Amino acid sequence: MKGTIINCVGELVCQRFGDDKWAEILERSGLEGDVKFMYTCDVGDRTVFRILDNSCAVLGISVAEVADAFGDHWINVYAGRIYKSYFAHLASFEDFIKGLDSIHARVTSDIPNARPPRFEVFDVEPGVLRLNYISDRALVDFAAGLVRGVGRYFDIDVDVSVLSNGEIEVRIHE
Numbered sequence: 001m002k003g004t005i006i007n008c009v010g011e012l013v014c015q016r017f018g019d020d021k022w023a024e025i026l027e028r029s030g031l032e033g034d035v036k037f038m039y040t041c042d043v044g045d046r047t048v049f050r051i052l053d054n055s056c057a058v059l060g061i062s063v064a065e066v067a068d069a070f071g072d073h074w075i076n077v078y079a080g081r082i083y084k085s086y087f088a089h090l091a092s093f094e095d096f097i098k099g100l101d102s103i104h105a106r107v108t109s110d111i112p113n114a115r116p117p118r119f120e121v122f123d124v125e126p127g128v129l130r131l132n133y134i135s136d137r138a139l140v141d142f143a144a145g146l147v148r149g150v151g152r153y154f155d156i157d158v159d160v161s162v163l164s165n166g167e168i169e170v171r172i173h174e
Helices: 003-017 019-028 045-059 063-082 093-098 100-108 140-153
Strands: 118-125 128-134 157-164 167-173
Touching (some): 003 019, 003 045, 019 045, 045 063, 093 100, 093 118, 093 167, 128 140, 140 157
Antiparallel strands (some): 118 128, 157 167
Protein backbone atom coordinates (compact mmCIF):
# COMPACT_ATOMS: atom_id res chain seq x y z
CA MET A 1 0.00 0.00 0.00
CA LYS A 2 1.02 3.58 -0.26
CA GLY A 3 2.37 5.69 2.57
CA THR A 4 -0.59 8.03 2.36
CA ILE A 5 -2.79 5.31 3.93
CA ILE A 6 -0.53 5.01 6.98
CA ASN A 7 -0.20 8.79 7.21
CA CYS A 8 -3.98 9.03 7.41
CA VAL A 9 -4.20 6.32 10.09
CA GLY A 10 -1.48 8.08 12.08
CA GLU A 11 -3.18 11.46 11.81
CA LEU A 12 -6.48 9.91 12.88
CA VAL A 13 -4.98 8.14 15.91
CA CYS A 14 -3.04 11.23 17.02
CA GLN A 15 -6.08 13.52 16.71
CA ARG A 16 -8.60 11.20 18.38
CA PHE A 17 -6.47 9.23 20.84
CA GLY A 18 -3.18 11.07 21.24
CA ASP A 19 0.38 10.97 19.98
CA ASP A 20 1.35 8.48 22.69
CA LYS A 21 -1.11 5.90 21.33
CA TRP A 22 0.29 6.27 17.81
CA ALA A 23 3.83 5.86 19.12
CA GLU A 24 2.76 2.70 20.95
CA ILE A 25 1.09 1.31 17.82
CA LEU A 26 4.23 1.95 15.77
CA GLU A 27 6.48 0.43 18.44
CA ARG A 28 4.33 -2.72 18.66
CA SER A 29 4.47 -2.87 14.86
CA GLY A 30 8.26 -2.86 14.91
CA LEU A 31 8.65 0.70 13.62
CA GLU A 32 10.40 3.74 15.05
CA GLY A 33 8.08 6.18 16.82
CA ASP A 34 9.06 9.08 14.57
CA VAL A 35 8.82 7.21 11.25
CA LYS A 36 7.29 9.21 8.41
CA PHE A 37 6.04 7.82 5.12
CA MET A 38 6.21 9.56 1.77
CA TYR A 39 2.73 9.66 0.26
CA THR A 40 3.62 7.55 -2.75
CA CYS A 41 6.16 5.22 -1.10
CA ASP A 42 5.36 1.54 -0.95
CA VAL A 43 4.58 0.13 2.48
CA GLY A 44 4.36 -3.65 2.59
CA ASP A 45 0.92 -5.06 3.18
CA ARG A 46 2.20 -7.06 6.16
CA THR A 47 3.43 -3.84 7.78
CA VAL A 48 0.08 -2.14 7.15
CA PHE A 49 -1.83 -5.11 8.58
CA ARG A 50 0.43 -5.10 11.66
CA ILE A 51 -0.31 -1.41 12.16
CA LEU A 52 -4.06 -1.99 11.78
CA ASP A 53 -4.02 -5.00 14.14
CA ASN A 54 -2.00 -3.07 16.70
CA SER A 55 -4.34 -0.10 16.35
CA CYS A 56 -7.20 -2.37 17.42
CA ALA A 57 -5.19 -3.76 20.34
CA VAL A 58 -3.84 -0.43 21.63
CA LEU A 59 -7.09 1.48 21.17
CA GLY A 60 -9.31 -1.37 22.40
CA ILE A 61 -11.60 -1.23 19.38
CA SER A 62 -12.63 -3.72 16.69
CA VAL A 63 -11.47 -3.86 13.08
CA ALA A 64 -14.90 -2.60 12.02
CA GLU A 65 -14.56 0.40 14.35
CA VAL A 66 -11.06 1.18 13.03
CA ALA A 67 -12.39 0.82 9.48
CA ASP A 68 -15.28 3.21 10.14
CA ALA A 69 -13.04 5.76 11.86
CA PHE A 70 -10.55 5.53 8.99
CA GLY A 71 -13.27 5.91 6.33
CA ASP A 72 -14.75 8.94 8.06
CA HIS A 73 -11.37 10.58 8.58
CA TRP A 74 -10.15 9.79 5.05
CA ILE A 75 -13.22 11.25 3.34
CA ASN A 76 -14.07 14.15 5.64
CA VAL A 77 -10.64 15.34 6.80
CA TYR A 78 -7.62 13.84 5.06
CA ALA A 79 -8.65 13.41 1.41
CA GLY A 80 -10.44 16.74 1.47
CA ARG A 81 -7.10 18.39 2.09
CA ILE A 82 -5.00 16.32 -0.31
CA TYR A 83 -7.25 14.82 -3.01
CA LYS A 84 -10.32 17.09 -3.09
CA SER A 85 -9.72 18.12 -6.69
CA TYR A 86 -10.35 14.51 -7.71
CA PHE A 87 -13.85 14.43 -6.26
CA ALA A 88 -15.01 18.05 -5.87
CA HIS A 89 -17.07 17.78 -9.08
CA LEU A 90 -19.18 14.90 -7.73
CA ALA A 91 -22.45 16.47 -6.63
CA SER A 92 -24.20 13.64 -4.81
CA PHE A 93 -23.62 10.55 -2.72
CA GLU A 94 -24.53 8.29 -5.64
CA ASP A 95 -22.24 10.19 -8.04
CA PHE A 96 -19.38 9.82 -5.58
CA ILE A 97 -19.92 6.09 -5.01
CA LYS A 98 -20.36 5.42 -8.71
CA GLY A 99 -17.21 7.43 -9.36
CA LEU A 100 -14.99 5.57 -6.85
CA ASP A 101 -13.31 3.43 -9.45
CA SER A 102 -12.48 6.37 -11.72
CA ILE A 103 -11.26 8.43 -8.73
CA HIS A 104 -8.85 5.65 -7.76
CA ALA A 105 -7.68 5.32 -11.37
CA ARG A 106 -7.02 9.08 -11.73
CA VAL A 107 -5.32 9.47 -8.34
CA THR A 108 -2.99 6.52 -8.90
CA SER A 109 -2.35 6.87 -12.65
CA ASP A 110 1.11 8.41 -12.12
CA ILE A 111 2.06 6.46 -9.00
CA PRO A 112 4.38 3.52 -9.62
CA ASN A 113 3.26 0.16 -8.21
CA ALA A 114 -0.15 1.45 -7.16
CA ARG A 115 -2.69 -1.34 -6.70
CA PRO A 116 -5.84 0.41 -5.53
CA PRO A 117 -9.03 -1.55 -5.05
CA ARG A 118 -11.48 -1.57 -7.92
CA PHE A 119 -15.20 -0.98 -7.53
CA GLU A 120 -18.13 -2.04 -9.64
CA VAL A 121 -21.36 -0.33 -8.64
CA PHE A 122 -24.85 -1.51 -9.56
CA ASP A 123 -28.29 -0.08 -8.93
CA VAL A 124 -30.33 -2.82 -7.25
CA GLU A 125 -33.49 -0.74 -6.85
CA PRO A 126 -34.16 2.92 -6.11
CA GLY A 127 -32.10 3.88 -3.07
CA VAL A 128 -30.11 0.62 -3.01
CA LEU A 129 -26.64 0.13 -4.47
CA ARG A 130 -24.47 -2.95 -4.64
CA LEU A 131 -20.69 -2.49 -4.69
CA ASN A 132 -18.33 -5.17 -5.80
CA TYR A 133 -15.05 -4.56 -3.99
CA ILE A 134 -12.20 -6.08 -6.00
CA SER A 135 -8.87 -6.39 -4.21
CA ASP A 136 -6.51 -9.10 -3.09
CA ARG A 137 -6.11 -7.32 0.27
CA ALA A 138 -9.50 -8.32 1.73
CA LEU A 139 -10.15 -4.91 3.31
CA VAL A 140 -13.86 -4.82 2.55
CA ASP A 141 -14.60 -3.39 6.03
CA PHE A 142 -12.46 -0.39 5.11
CA ALA A 143 -14.35 0.05 1.84
CA ALA A 144 -17.60 -0.02 3.85
CA GLY A 145 -16.13 2.58 6.23
CA LEU A 146 -15.30 4.82 3.28
CA VAL A 147 -18.88 4.52 2.00
CA ARG A 148 -20.16 5.57 5.44
CA GLY A 149 -17.71 8.49 5.33
CA VAL A 150 -19.13 9.56 1.97
CA GLY A 151 -22.60 9.48 3.53
CA ARG A 152 -21.41 11.87 6.22
CA TYR A 153 -19.71 14.04 3.58
CA PHE A 154 -23.07 14.50 1.85
CA ASP A 155 -24.97 14.57 5.18
CA ILE A 156 -27.24 11.68 4.30
CA ASP A 157 -28.12 8.56 6.26
CA VAL A 158 -26.89 5.32 4.74
CA ASP A 159 -27.03 1.73 5.93
CA VAL A 160 -23.93 -0.09 4.74
CA SER A 161 -23.78 -3.88 4.97
CA VAL A 162 -20.85 -6.10 4.11
CA LEU A 163 -22.44 -9.08 2.37
CA SER A 164 -19.23 -10.95 1.62
CA ASN A 165 -15.50 -10.39 1.27
CA GLY A 166 -16.18 -8.63 -2.01
CA GLU A 167 -19.70 -7.28 -1.83
CA ILE A 168 -21.27 -4.31 -0.05
CA GLU A 169 -24.91 -3.23 -0.02
CA VAL A 170 -25.83 0.40 0.53
CA ARG A 171 -29.30 1.62 1.43
CA ILE A 172 -29.73 5.36 1.05
CA HIS A 173 -32.19 7.25 3.27
CA GLU A 174 -32.59 10.81 2.07
